[in-house]
Amino acid sequence: xxxxxxxxxxxTAASAGESAAHRTRNSRAVDITxxxxxxxxxxxxVLIGVIAVQIAVGSSGEQANRPGALxxxxxxxxxxxxxxxVAVGFAGYALWRLLEGAxxxxxxxxxxxxxxxxxxSFLRGVIYLAITGSTVAFLxxxxxxxxxxxxxxxxxxxxxxxxxxxxRWLVGAVGLVVVGVGIxxxxxxxxxxxxxxxxxxxxxxxxxxxxxxxxxxxxxxxGIVFGLAxxxxxxxxxDFDPNEAKGFDGTLRTIAxxxxxxxxxxxxxxxxxxxxxxxxxxxxxxRL
Numbered sequence: 001x002x003x004x005x006x007x008x009x010x011x012t013a014a015s016a017g018e019s020a021a022h023r024t025r026n027s028r029a030v031d032i033t034x035x036x037x038x039x040x041x042x043x044x045x046v047l048i049g050v051i052a053v054q055i056a057v058g059s060s061g062e063q064a065n066r067p068g069a070l071x072x073x074x075x076x077x078x079x080x081x082x083x084x085x086v087a088v089g090f091a092g093y094a095l096w097r098l099l100e101g102a103x104x105x106x107x108x109x110x111x112x113x114x115x116x117x118x119x120x121s122f123l124r125g126v127i128y129l130a131i132t133g134s135t136v137a138f139l140x141x142x143x144x145x146x147x148x149x150x151x152x153x154x155x156x157x158x159x160x161x162x163x164x165x166x167x168r169w170l171v172g173a174v175g176l177v178v179v180g181v182g183i184x185x186x187x188x189x190x191x192x193x194x195x196x197x198x199x200x201x202x203x204x205x206x207x208x209x210x211x212x213x214x215x216x217x218x219x220x221x222x223g224i225v226f227g228l229a230x231x232x233x234x235x236x237x238x239d240f241d242p243n244e245a246k247g248f249d250g251t252l253r254t255i256a257x258x259x260x261x262x263x264x265x266x267x268x269x270x271x272x273x274x275x276x277x278x279x280x281x282x283x284x285x286x287r288l
Contacts, residue, residue: 024099033092035283037128040089042279044069045222049273052252056265064269065153065248066131070138083139090132096288097125153250154233159242168237171245175233182227189219194278199285211281214274221271225251 024030047069051062062068073079073086101122108114161167188194194215200208229251236244246254256265 030092030096030099031288033088034096034288035092035286036085036089037091037093037096038089038279038283038286040086041093042276042283043073043086045218045276045279046273047072047276048248049269049271049276052269052272053266055253056256056262056269063153063249064252067134067138068249070135074138080139083135087132087135087139090128090135094125094128094132097121097128099125101125153247154245155236155242155250158233158236158245162237162240162242168240171242172234172237175230175235175237175245178230178233179227180230182223182225182230185219185223185226187223189216189223192216194219197287198282199287203285207281207285211278211285215278215281217271218275218278221268222275225268225272228254 044066048064048066051068051072052064054062055064062071070083070086073082076082098121101118101120104121105114105117108117158171161171192212192215195208195212198208198211203211225248229246229248232244232246232251232254236242252265252268255261255268258264
């Protein structure tokens with residue numbers, strides 16, 4: 001077989017693979033499970049916000065993070081069945097993001113921007129694959145802390161990374177990325193850029209106005225919490241102290257420890273609940 005024949009065969013195989021990826025991405029199954037993923041994300045954020053309010057008034061010992069939200073679900077009637085749906089939703093969302101990273105973002109005409117968006121989608125897919133895995137582990141463990149990935153706080157993982165050469169710099173870089181993500185969420189909330197991804201033609205003016213308000217407040221609150229969490233990770237690297245690294249729960253509790261902390265924590269909690277509510281809007285009206 002000539003070199004040209006091999007090249008043509010390779011090109012044909014690649015085209016067939018891309019076509020299959022396009023068909024999968026646009027399939028009914030991926031659409032349904034991805035939307036279930038938005039709903040699952042919404043449920044988790046609503047519960048995190050509710051737990052944060054309970055922490056503010058001193059009536060909860062649960063952690064205001066994803067493992068804490070999963071435990072809240074598990075403790076309710078039909079909790080196991082709901083957790084299975086959450087895991088399926090996370091898996092569907094991960095698959096959709098991975099496919100988007102492979103063959104998506106054709107609405108972007110600039111090649112460099114399209115490549116950047118694909119990389120971001122791929123990374124989001126990988127993150128949600130890990131979240132899916134931890135949710136499945138939580139189910140398999142019967143709702144134990146170890147199955148949920150421990151406390152869900154980053155200090156133990158930060159300590160392990162810092163034990164290696166260059167680990168301190170890696171931790172600092174991760175913290176800066178998280179700060180950047182938080183700033184991006186803030187900008188998206190303030191500018192209401194999130195609306196661009198909605199099927200606005202299918203939404204009534206009332207629904208669109210509500211979505212704009214809860215999306216704006218939700219993204220700003222989520223961005224602040226993410227940004228602060230990133231700052232704590234950077235501080236952990238600077239101080240060479242892994243205990244400085246904080247996730248959602250640690251960040252929210254730190255807010256509670258400040259002057260007027262209870263009021264600030266309740267505001268943050270309401271914002272997270274609203275982000276969860278906006279995720280339900282996306283589950284229905286998001287363009288996939």
